[in-house]
Amino acid sequence: MVEYKFPSKFARTSDRLDAAFSAMADPTRRAILARLALADARVTEIAGDFPVSLNSISKHIKMLERAELVRRTVQGRDHILSLNAEAMADAAEWIEYYRQFWEDRLASLEKFVINQRKSAKKGKPK
Amino acid sequence: MTAVASIPTVTVKRKIPASAQELFDAWLNPTSLAEWMRPCSSGTSRSTVEVDAREGGAFVIVMHVPSGPVRHTGIYQTIDAPRRLVFTWNSPHTGPEETLVTVEFRPDGQATEIVITHERLPETAQKGHTAGWTEILESLAKTINA
Numbered sequence: 001m002v003e004y005k006f007p008s009k010f011a012r013t014s015d016r017l018d019a020a021f022s023a024m025a026d027p028t029r030r031a032i033l034a035r036l037a038l039a040d041a042r043v044t045e046i047a048g049d050f051p052v053s054l055n056s057i058s059k060h061i062k063m064l065e066r067a068e069l070v071r072r073t074v075q076g077r078d079h080i081l082s083l084n085a086e087a088m089a090d091a092a093e094w095i096e097y098y099r100q101f102w103e104d105r106l107a108s109l110e111k112f113v114i115n116q117r118k119s120a121k122k123g124k125p126k
Numbered sequence: 127m128t129a130v131a132s133i134p135t136v137t138v139k140r141k142i143p144a145s146a147q148e149l150f151d152a153w154l155n156p157t158s159l160a161e162w163m164r165p166c167s168s169g170t171s172r173s174t175v176e177v178d179a180r181e182g183g184a185f186v187i188v189m190h191v192p193s194g195p196v197r198h199t200g201i202y203q204t205i206d207a208p209r210r211l212v213f214t215w216n217s218p219h220t221g222p223e224e225t226l227v228t229v230e231f232r233p234d235g236q237a238t239e240i241v242i243t244h245e246r247l248p249e250t251a252q253k254g255h256t257a258g259w260t261e262i263l264e265s266l267a268k269t270i271n272a
Binding site for chain 2: 094095099104105106107108109110111113116117
């Protein structure tokens with residue numbers, strides 16, 4: 001079992017996490033993130049990949065930018081989108097933190113019920 | 127009960143050699159809960175708990191870690207003994223928004239499989255399916271750590 005710590009980091013990044021999780025709640029936006037995870041892309045390229053209007057894609061991209069999951073760089077007439085790995089990592093860390101948290105609690109619960117049975121067999125008062 | 131999953135979701139499972147009833151009781155009996163609902167690392171004392179074990183009732187679990195007490199609170203949404211327990215969960219690092227924990231107890235011979243699903247409930251989140259979500263995060267985590 002690992003040493004268990006309560007990182008204060010989550011409280012600090014909480015607003016950004018909420019924005020990130022809200023943004024990721026939509027399948028189209030997740031698909032855009034998955035596409036950008038492969039390589040940076042122009043807005044027009046992304047729009048071409050999805051069977052929805054440019055206007056609709058544009059709104060999705062804006063939400064991802066607001067959540068700081070995606071960054072936009074303007075190069076002449078091209079708007080290049082890239083993934084903000086740091087913001088994604090914060091979200092992944094939240095998941096990992098709670099996975100570990102509940103795994104540790106369940107290990108502790110198992111230890112508890114087994115000890116309780118041992119005590120009951122020995123007739124020891126609990 | 128609602129079958130619609132929110133995003134994101136953490137799911138953890140463990141098969142424990144005990145009956146569903148025994149395990150279910152360990153979640154709601156305050157003496158039991160104080161004993162096991164605490165950090166596993168040695169030297170940490172028993173948690174301080176208050177349990178109002180009814181639907182709509184509140185609980186408080188204060189874990190005592192070296193850096194100080196950490197308070198967890200929530201409200202029981204569903205108490206369906208010995209099958210299912212649903213409660214909200216707030217702690218210093220879940221942030222201002224509610225998270226929801228569902229604990230399922232699935233008998234498996236002499237043992238019981240416990241399945242914990244922990245969902246973050248963003249205010250503005252659309253309900254959707256979790257498929258694909260964790261995969262993205264996992265692949266990204268790998269990329270970042272590589």
